[in-house]
Every structure is written in C-alpha cells, then in structure tokens.
Amino acid sequence: MAASSRGRLWRRLWRRPPAVVGAGVVLFFVVLAVGAPWIATADPQRSDYGKIRKAPTAANPFGTDDLGRDTFSRVVWGTRVSMQAGVFSILLAIAIGVPAGLVAGSQRGAIDQLIMRLTDAWLAFPFLILAIGLVTIMGASLTNATVAIGLAATPTYIRLTRGLVLSTQEEDYVQAARALGAGGLRTILRHVLPNIASALLVQATVSIPAAIIAEAILSFLGLGVQPPTPSWGTMLATAQQFLETAPWMSWWPGLAIFSLTLSFNLAGDGLRDLLDPKDY
C-alpha cells in the first residue's frame, strides 16, 4: 500500500520535469555548501597581489577579484552563507510563527485579537525596511541579518497557520476527535498540525529563496556578512566598482543567486501542484 502510493507520487513528480530539475539544482547547491572545503580547495580569503582582477583561466576558472582572491572559491564558500541565512531565518520564522498561529487559531477571543493586531502591524513594515531597521538596532553581522530576516518573515507564518487551523477545525475528522473527548492541545498536535504541515512546507519553499535574496541584499548594502567572509551579496557590491575592468566578478555570484532562487521556485511550484490538485 505504502509502496504503491509512493510509486504514484514519483510518477506524478516525473510528469513535471521543471520541478525535478529545480530540486536537483537545489540539491547541487546543498552539496556545494556542505562540501565547500573539498570542492573549492583554494583559500577563499587568501589575497594574491600578483593576481589582481585576472580574467578566468584554468587555475582560476571564475577569475580573481580586486584582492587577487579566487572567485570560484568565494562563490562556492558563499553558498554556505546563503544557505545558512536562508534556511535558519525561515526555521526561526516557523519556530515563532507556527505556535503563535496555532494559539491564535485555536483559542480565538482576546488572545487571537492581540496576536493578529500585532501581526497586522508587523506586516505593515515592508520586509526589507523592517530587516534594515532590526539590523540597525542589533548591529551588522550574518547572525543578526539571519535573525532580522527570520523576524520579518514571521507574520506570514502566523497568518498562514491561523488560517489553516481555522479551516481544518471545521473538518469532520477534527470534530470527531473532539467528540471522542480529545483535549484542545491533543487535537491540535495530533490532528491539526500534521494536516497543515504540507501547506507550511510549500510556503517554506517560497520563503527560503526570498530570505536568500534578502540576505544578499543586506550584505550588498553592507548590513549583513562582513568582509573578508565570502558572501554573494558583498561580492556583488565589490564587483559593481569594477564593471569596466573586471566584469566577470559580477557574473558568477549573481548567477549563483539567480539559479538557486529559480530552482527553489521551480521545486516549490512542483511541490504545490503535487500537494494541491487545483490546476492553474
């Protein structure tokens, strides 16, 4: 039974090649992030003043930057920073947002009102402006940028979870569990949460690429990762100063962000189709 339903899932997945390719590329970047020390053996922080802004060669396939550092190495190591920021910030948003949404949706009344008004106000700050404001208070670093992005993404999860709880609670199986005497918390954890998990997963595939771009933007503005740690955002900020003499410096970090976010979106679209049969 389980094997045949898994087989059906695979068949449906294979009918969406873009989603498969997207998931493959995301996996590829995960491998890059984890295997950075073995894949990019050149030290990403070591300057070589004999090799400043050299065009791509066999030794430096992506060229070198303004301090003679290997761009290939820096792009590979930058994957770690981006993945870390993207995944951890959204985990933070889920860790705060899902419990808050569960409480708001299941308790209703004054607690619900309090949480939702706070959420509305939080949502009124444009994502990036809020992240910039938070980094201003906390100081510029990768950790703070990750926390700021996570906090900025939290209200989306509160709203989504609350909405899902409200609709799920009307379902027969939840009503049945209630009627059988299951308590509030037990119903939520055993019956509601497992049924809204897929929708939360789909939302995460949308939020993670957004968070990756947000981290790159903060670092590009100088509010995220600080030099000399390689990150795609800071690399692009430097590259912009050398567009005329070293254009390759701006190709690779941008291409990396673009292909990673595009792949996440492709995989996310596929996942949504898989989990939600409504066809557009």
Added chain:
Amino acid sequence: MAEFLIRRVAISVVTLFVISLIVFTGVRMIPGDPARVMGGTDADAAGLAEIRQKYGLDDPVPLQYLRWIGLALRGDLGESIRTRESVVWTVARKLPITIELAALSLLIALAIAIPAGVFSAARRNTVWDLLANAVSLCGLSVPSFWLGIMLILFLSVRLQWLPASGFVPLWESPLANLQRMIMPAFVLGAGLAAVLMRQTRNSMIEILSADYIRTAWSKGLAGRAVIFRHAFRNGLIPVVTILGLQTGALMGGAVVTEQIFVVPGFGRLIVEAVFTRDYPLVQGVVLITASAYVFINLLVDLSYSLLNPRIRIGGAAGGG
C-alpha cells in the same frame, strides 16, 4: 457599507497604534543613553538636556511614548543627527524622487504584466503561455540588484546607450531625467511585473471558465469581445489587491535600486541614515513607510469593496 468602512478604518487605526509602539520600543532598544542616541555623538551637554526636556526622558516610559506620539502626530519627528534638519523636511525633499521612480516602475510593470497575463490566459497551455510563464518565473527569481548591475554592464559599459548612474531633476531636463530613471525603473518594475502577470493570468483563467463567459461564447460573440468586454474587468479585481500589497515590496526595492543607480531618493536616505547611525532619521523613515503602507492598503481595500459588492457583506469578516 458604512459598517464595513468603519470596521476597516478602525483596524487601520489600531494597526498604526501598534506600529508606533513597535518603532518607539525599537529605538529604546538601542544600547546607550536615549538622549545620546537621539542627539548623536557630537551633541553637547546643552543639546542633550534639550532633547531630554523635549521628549521627557526622565518621565515614566508610557508618558514618554505619549509625548513622542503627540509630537509625531503634529509632524515633529525630531531632527537628523547629521544635518540638524527636521526629519519630516528631509524625507519630504527626497520623497518626490522615489515617487517618480515608483510610478515609472509601476507603469512598466503594468505595461508588461497585463497584456502578457491576458494573452497567456487566452492562449493557455500553448508555447506562448509556457514562454510567458518561464519569463515571469525568471522575473520572480532574479535578484533585482544583480539585474541592475547586469543592465549597467551591458547598456552603459558595453553599449554606452544609457548613463550608468546619477540623477537630473525632472524640471531641469525631462529627457536627461528619463535617461537616468529608465534603468532603475525597469529593475524595480521587473519583479512586480512577474507577480502581476501571474496574478492576471490566474484570475483570467478562472473567469474565462465561468458560466457567464461560456454563455457569451455560446451566443457567438467573437473571442476578443468576450475577453475584453466580459472577462477583463472582473479579472482585474484581484490584481488591484495584489498591487496594494506589493507597494511594500516596491518601497523595499527602491532602497536597493537607488543604491545601485545612485538615485538620491528615499531609499538611499535610509541606507545613509543607517550607516551614519542617524537614529531619528531611521526611526522617522521606518514610521513613515509603515504608515504609508497602511494607508495605501486601506485605500485599496475601500476601492476593492466599491468594485466588488460581495466583499462588503461577508468576505472581509475575520480581520486576520
């Protein structure tokens, strides 16, 4: 209708109140003496005393909040540490530039998204639809600042068609202004175009399968007439809502775009303020942006309810 209006306005007022609380608390969380935070490192003892007096910094915190919000409501958001000019005045001077940028990018986004969305809905599942979808997915995924850098690389550095950066006021030379604004506006509009195109396509597809459209087809009306006279107007309603929600993204996007193309607007102002630790300015900009967002979405919701009578009765309930 009146009940919906009052309810919607009341929610906005509560939201604005909570926003002000968040901003007030945020600035209090900056480590150090609040008077020093508001006055800057080079403020002298008299200057600090003046700030302490103005904001009642020796009073209990709730009283401090009331004093601060009272001043803010009268348009006094303090003065910039760096220039000693009033925050409201500083923002007011920069705002027209960003509004021009946003308006241009909105025009570009609509000019791309609406025709592309309607077309791919009408030619659903053809090569054209597939192509339009692929382009919009790329538009959604491409980081705006990289798109900006690539445009500068090809259009300014390589082809030398457009100036890479700088700004000329509209009233000085409209042509020179447009030459410098068109690239940032395109960069800012590209992501928006992608979102709007998807929304237009989806809502057009939904509407084209509605009964009254099928009736129109079966009456023998020509394809174009059905699409434009019957489907288009209703299909645009959700697009208007998305547009309101996207103004936040537009404001955030302006920060990055202005930074890349050195446009001296609102977005560049906030980045400069952050770097110079100009806290009153950061506070003012954040407060103004969030309030503007609430107002715009209130207007969008109200216009939406005028377009679609159903929402006035039941749809807007829940509030969350």
